[in-house]
Amino acid sequence: MMRTRTAVSSVVVGAVLLLLAAAATYTAVLDRSAVAAPAAATAPPATDRLAASIEAAQQRLDEEPRDHVTWAALGSAYVEQARLTADPSYYDKADEALTRSLELRPEDNDAALTGLGALANARHDFRAGARLAEQALAVNAYSAIAWGVLTDARTQLGDYAGATAALDRMLALQPGIASFTRASYDAELHGDTRTATAALEQALDLTTSPADEAFCRTYLGQLAWASGDLDEAEQQFAAGAEVAPDDPSLRLGLARVAAARGDVERATREYGLVVQSQPLPEHLVEYGEFLLSIGEEEQAADQFAVYQAVRRLFDANGVADDLEVALFEADHGDPQAAVVAARAEFDRRQNIDAHDALAWALHKAGQDAEAIEHARAATALGGASSLFLYHRGSIEAALGLEEEARDSLTAALRNPHFSALHAPRAADLLASLGGSR
Numbered sequence: 225m226m227r228t229r230t231a232v233s234s235v236v237v238g239a240v241l242l243l244l245a246a247a248a249t250y251t252a253v254l255d256r257s258a259v260a261a262p263a264a265a266t267a268p269p270a271t272d273r274l275a276a277s278i279e280a281a282q283q284r285l286d287e288e289p290r291d292h293v294t295w296a297a298l299g300s301a302y303v304e305q306a307r308l309t310a311d312p313s314y315y316d317k318a319d320e321a322l323t324r325s326l327e328l329r330p331e332d333n334d335a336a337l338t339g340l341g342a343l344a345n346a347r348h349d350f351r352a353g354a355r356l357a358e359q360a361l362a363v364n365a366y367s368a369i370a371w372g373v374l375t376d377a378r379t380q381l382g383d384y385a386g387a388t389a390a391l392d393r394m395l396a397l398q399p400g401i402a403s404f405t406r407a408s409y410d411a412e413l414h415g416d417t418r419t420a421t422a423a424l425e426q427a428l429d430l431t432t433s434p435a436d437e438a439f440c441r442t443y444l445g446q447l448a449w450a451s452g453d454l455d456e457a458e459q460q461f462a463a464g465a466e467v468a469p470d471d472p473s474l475r476l477g478l479a480r481v482a483a484a485r486g487d488v489e490r491a492t493r494e495y496g497l498v499v500q501s502q503p504l505p506e507h508l509v510e511y512g513e514f515l516l517s518i519g520e521e522e523q524a525a526d527q528f529a530v531y532q533a534v535r536r537l538f539d540a541n542g543v544a545d546d547l548e549v550a551l552f553e554a555d556h557g558d559p560q561a562a563v564v565a566a567r568a569e570f571d572r573r574q575n576i577d578a579h580d581a582l583a584w585a586l587h588k589a590g591q592d593a594e595a596i597e598h599a600r601a602a603t604a605l606g607g608a609s610s611l612f613l614y615h616r617g618s619i620e621a622a623l624g625l626e627e628e629a630r631d632s633l634t635a636a637l638r639n640p641h642f643s644a645l646h647a648p649r650a651a652d653l654l655a656s657l658g659g660s661r
Contacts, residue, residue, distance in 0.1 A: 273435075274301060274304060274305055274308065275305070277301055278298065278301050278302070278305065281294050281297055281298040281301065282298065285298065290328055291328075292324075292325040292326075292328035292329035292333060292336070293325075293335065295321050295322070295324045295325035295328065295336070296321075296322060296325040296333070296335035296336040296339050297335070298321045299317075299318045299319070299320075299321035299322030299324075299325065299336070299339045299340075299343070300318070300322075300335075300338075300339040300342065302314045302315070302317045302318035302321060303315070303318045303339065303342050303343050303346055306318070306346065307346070308502075309502070310502045310503050310504045310507075310534075312537060312538045312540075312541035312542075312543055313541055315343060315346065315347060315541050315542060315543070316541060316542075318339070318343050319340075319343060322336050322339045322340045322343065323336075323340075325339075326340070332363050333363070334360040334361075334363040334364040334367050334370060335360075337356050337357075337359045337360035337363065337370070338356070338357065338360040338367060338369050338370045338373055340356045341353045341354075341355075341356035341357040341360060341370070341373040341374070341377065342373050342376075344356055344377075345373060345376050345377055345380070346543070347541075347542045347543045347544065348380075348543060348544045348545050348572075349544065350376075350377045350380040350381050350572070350573055351377075351381065351572070351573075353373060353374075353376065353377035353380075354374060354377035354378060354381065356373075357370050357371075357373040357374035357377060358374065360373075361374065366397060367397075368393075368394050368397040368398030368402075368403065371390050371391070371393045371394035371397065372390075372394050372402055372403065372406060374390045375387050375390040375391045375394060375406055375410075376406075378390055379409070379410075379413070379575070380573055380575055380577075381573045381574070381575060382573055382574040382575035382576070382578070384410075384413065384414075384575075384605065387410065388410055391403070391406050391407060391410055394406065395407060400427075400430060401427045401430050401431065401436055401439075401440070404423045404424065404426045404427035404430070405423070405424065405427050405439070405440070405443065407419075407423040408420040408421070408423035408424045408427070408443060408447075409443075411423060412447065412450075412607050413576075413605055413606070413607045414605060414606045414607055415605070415606030415607035415608075416606075416607070417447060417450075417451060417607075420447055421444065421447055424440055424443055424444050424447070425444070427440045428440040428441070428444070434467035434468045435468060435471075437464065437467050437468070438464040438465075438467060438468035438471045438473070438474055439473075440464075441460045441461065441463050441464030441474070442460075442461070442464055442471070442473040442474055442477060444460040445457045445458075445459075445460035445461040445464070445474070445477045446477065448460060449477065449480060449481070449639070450609065450610070450639055450642075451638070451639065452638050452639035452640060452641070454481055454484055454485065454641070457477065457480075457481055458478070458481045460477075461474050461477035461478045461481065462478070464477075465478065470501065472497070472498045472501045472502035472507075473502075475494050475497050475498050475501075476494070476495075476498045476507065476510075478490075478494050479491050479494035479495045479498060479511075479514075480641070482494060483514055483517075483641070483644045484641035484644075488518055491514060492514075492515075495510070495511040495514055496511070498511070499511050499527070499530075503530065503534055504534070505531050505534050505535050505538065505545070505548050505552075506548060508527050508528070508530050508531040508534060509527070509528070509531055509548070509551075509552055509556075511527050512524040512525075512526075512527035512528045512531065512556075513555075513643065513644060513645040513646075514644040514645070515527060516645055517644035517645045517648070518644075528552075528556060531552070535548070535549065544572070545569075546565040546566065546568045546569035546572075547565075547566075547569045547577055547578060547581050549561075549562075549565040550562045550563075550565040550566035550569060550581040550582070550584075550585045551581055551584065551585075553565060553585070554566075554581075554584050554585045554587075554588040555588075555645075559585065559588040559589040559590075560589055562584075562585035562588060562589065563582075563585045563586060563589050563591075565581075565585070566578070566581045566582040566584075566585040566586070567582065569581060569582070570582050576601070576602045576603075576604075576605055576608075576612070577602075579598045579599070579601040579602035580598070580599070580602035580611075580612045580615055582595075582598045583595045583596070583597075583598035583599035583601075583602055583615055583616070583619060584599075584615045586598065587599075587615070587618060587619045587622065592619050592622045592623050593623070595619045596616075596619050596620065596623060596625075599612075599615055599616040599619045599620075600616070602615070602616070603616050603632075608635075609642070610635075610636040610637070610638070610639045610642035610643075610647075610650075611636075611642060611643060611646065613632045613633070613635045613636035614632075614633065614636040614642070614643075614646055614647075614649075614650040616632045617629045617630075617631075617632030617633035617636060617650065617653065617654075618650075618653060620632055621633075621653060621657060626657050626658075627661065629653075629657055630654060630657050630658065630659070630660060630661050631661065633650050633653060633654040633657070634654065634660040634661070636650050637650055637651060637654065
């Protein structure tokens, strides 16, 4: 279940942007040298620095409980804390802090509205995210932060033209790491890998901290990985790990490379560290699928059981992610439950991820005639992932569209390691159809 950058990672960018913006507010409560000076290579982990920022904001609010600016900054920091720790309970804390800011300053409070928009995105309520970002922009049309949140929401709603327009405004207002990484994602979605890479390289040139460098190298590595370039992917992930050795996103990249190279011991170790430090549902499923690929079915079942528990925890904290549920049920559970979840997700947003999940669920439920239309929509934007192409090829093969299936599967296998579990299946299916044309 491996996609390059999706809703979760797009929201990550939004959270990082908000954290950068919040740093300006924290100058009133943090040691100024800690904020102004570039971070050294031995800087503490991002979670430690963020925890210190949160503590400082809390101390400020103990002294000045009606400081709406610090309440907004604290709420935005909680959104980031949820991402870094994979602990969704921080979302309720973020909601309380941001709502308090808005209560204290109900008018002209674009910071709180923007923070609430980012929180809505993090909870996958992208319609609310877009609405709140638009409200923030009605207050302050020059807020690059709000334009970024709107970019994220529109992307996940499938309004790609609207997302690009919002991104253009953000780039014009604040050409920096947050806007360049979004520009990279926008280009990647449209199949323009060269521009996507160039945008990330621009962002990398602007980094002044290990966390920012690790962030950029993570996505440079993922771009290389998606194209099947293992050497470049490993180089980027390893370079990031040198400055941020505990970063779970970089470890995830290194786990994928190790799995692709057949280094089972290292892949198992790296995947284990990833789910230990950041037990996101998609990480647990990917680890479980890797374990299935090497014949460790009992260990895979353990990971899937943890996934189910974590998924319930996210649900309880207001994170609606039927997309992940649909894919998991389609591959490892009940196809009919997958269809129900996929339709629920599609009702909320009609982006390429939702089209793909619905296509795959319908295929697994034996409804290929309906599935093919969604599979085509999922791969129509230009930057289709190998996983999407594998799904499309499987559906085409089931419908007897052998030439189309061979083309789709051949394209999927341009990255022959796109999934430890599904790439071999794609190769087997292609071989059964006579191989590449």
